[in-house]
Amino acid sequence: MADIQFKRILVTGGAGFLGSHLCTRLVGEGHDVICVDNLFTGQKSNVAHLMDKDNFEFIRHDIREPLQLEGLDQIYNLACPAAPGHYQWDPIGTMKTCILGAINMLDLAKYNGATILQASTSECYGDPLVHPQTEDYRGNVSCTGPRACYDEGKRAAETLFFDHNRMHGTKIRIVRIFNTYGPNLHPYDGRVVSNFIRQALAGEDITIYGDGQQTRSFQYVDDLIEAMIRMVNNEDDFTGPVNTGNPHEFTIRELADIVIRLTNSESKIVHMPAPVDDPVMRRPDITLAKEKLGGWEPTIQLEEGLVKTIEYFANLDLTKWRPPTK
Numbered sequence: 001m002a003d004i005q006f007k008r009i010l011v012t013g014g015a016g017f018l019g020s021h022l023c024t025r026l027v028g029e030g031h032d033v034i035c036v037d038n039l040f041t042g043q044k045s046n047v048a049h050l051m052d053k054d055n056f057e058f059i060r061h062d063i064r065e066p067l068q069l070e071g072l073d074q075i076y077n078l079a080c081p082a083a084p085g086h087y088q089w090d091p092i093g094t095m096k097t098c099i100l101g102a103i104n105m106l107d108l109a110k111y112n113g114a115t116i117l118q119a120s121t122s123e124c125y126g127d128p129l130v131h132p133q134t135e136d137y138r139g140n141v142s143c144t145g146p147r148a149c150y151d152e153g154k155r156a157a158e159t160l161f162f163d164h165n166r167m168h169g170t171k172i173r174i175v176r177i178f179n180t181y182g183p184n185l186h187p188y189d190g191r192v193v194s195n196f197i198r199q200a201l202a203g204e205d206i207t208i209y210g211d212g213q214q215t216r217s218f219q220y221v222d223d224l225i226e227a228m229i230r231m232v233n234n235e236d237d238f239t240g241p242v243n244t245g246n247p248h249e250f251t252i253r254e255l256a257d258i259v260i261r262l263t264n265s266e267s268k269i270v271h272m273p274a275p276v277d278d279p280v281m282r283r284p285d286i287t288l289a290k291e292k293l294g295g296w297e298p299t300i301q302l303e304e305g306l307v308k309t310i311e312y313f314a315n316l317d318l319t320k321w322r323p324p325t326k
């Protein structure tokens with residue numbers, strides 16, 4: 001007889017970086033997991049080890065289109081390109097994924113009576129004027145710049161989540177994720193951790209955009225997955241939004257130096273122009289997460305997480321990787 005603790009869970013974006021870790025964890029716990037992905041930036045290889053499991057199913061589908069599934073207990077809505085180079089490649093498509101995708105998945109959650117988690121983002125705070133960022137800070141976001149398709153799309157998705165909750169009683173959860181890294185990052189996604197590690201391992205120049213004094217706070221993927229699972233399963237009906245990130249803040253120059261040291265690389269640092277609207281600083285205040293998610297806090301600090309990520313990149317056959325296609 002099936003254990004009643006086992007749930008039927010949909011993970012959208014499940015073949016991507018974060019989604020693949022989430023699917024692996026949920027399948028390992030015995031849940032029945034359906035991974036939906038259009039493979040825009042995700043890879044089947046990220047979930048290849050799950051394909052022959054009885055409690056895992058992959059469906060190639062674009063969440064901008066409605067989806068009909070029965071018997072779902074939980075939905076994790078992660079489908080959306082997340083790296084600036086990826087989400088800016090088809091900005092209208094990105095906004096549609098954020099908004100139409102949210103509507104379609106919320107309707108599916110309502111139909112099933114499922115709890116739905118939205119993978120929101122620290123980009124909701126834009127180029128923040130409050131530091132560190134607390135959830136009640138409303139942000140400093142450009143609605144016309146090149147990052148807006150993602151930032152405003154994710155903000156609109158949060159609005160849709162709360163409106164669905166108010167209109168239909170849909171059970172919602174929102175996590176605002178700060179920069180997260182680890183194995184399964186797309187090696188050519190252009191994000192800082194993937195770029196620096198790939199460049200350092202190849203002995204290529206390390207490309208710092210701007211003066212390198214801008215800051216980010218890097219969270220290892222396992223810590224995020226733990227927070228998301230605690231969030232979906234919290235029994236207080238705590239909707240969030242709640243920040244999840246590692247509050248240790250580093251300049252991009254410091255990150256470059258650490259990656260060079262950990263890889264014993266002879267790469268040189270070069271400076272390139274800073275991207276438009278590049279946030280100057282970013283650090284989560286995680287007081288709320290600690291309080292609401294059973295004392296949750298990050299357990300893996302930057303050097304330990306980078307070592308695991310470097311090992312993953314060192315074993316990749318980069319000739320098999322292509323930029324995403326529409």
Ligand code: NAD
Pocket residue numbers: 012013014015016017018019036037038039040041042043061062063064077078079080081082083086097101119120121122176177178179180181186
């Ligand atoms: P990713 O690009 O590796 O994964 C996104 C996945 O969604 C990919 O597998 C992609 O193919 C899929 N996808 C994209 N558009 C889709 C669509 N229309 N229909 C179906 N599938 C689609 O990125 P990630 O880092 O794993 O991010 C996952 C989620 O977490 C995203 O929603 C992102 O906004 C959010 N997030 C990530 C971070 C981070 O630091 N990694 C930070 C904040 C928020």
Ligand code: UDP
Pocket residue numbers: 083084179190191192193195196207208209210214216252274275278279
């Ligand atoms: N960055 C950099 N060199 C790179 C890639 C990124 O200096 O090769 C910088 C980027 O300008 C930003 C920071 O690193 O200030 C984080 O960039 P990423 O794209 O990883 O994430 P996001 O800007 O979305 O936080």
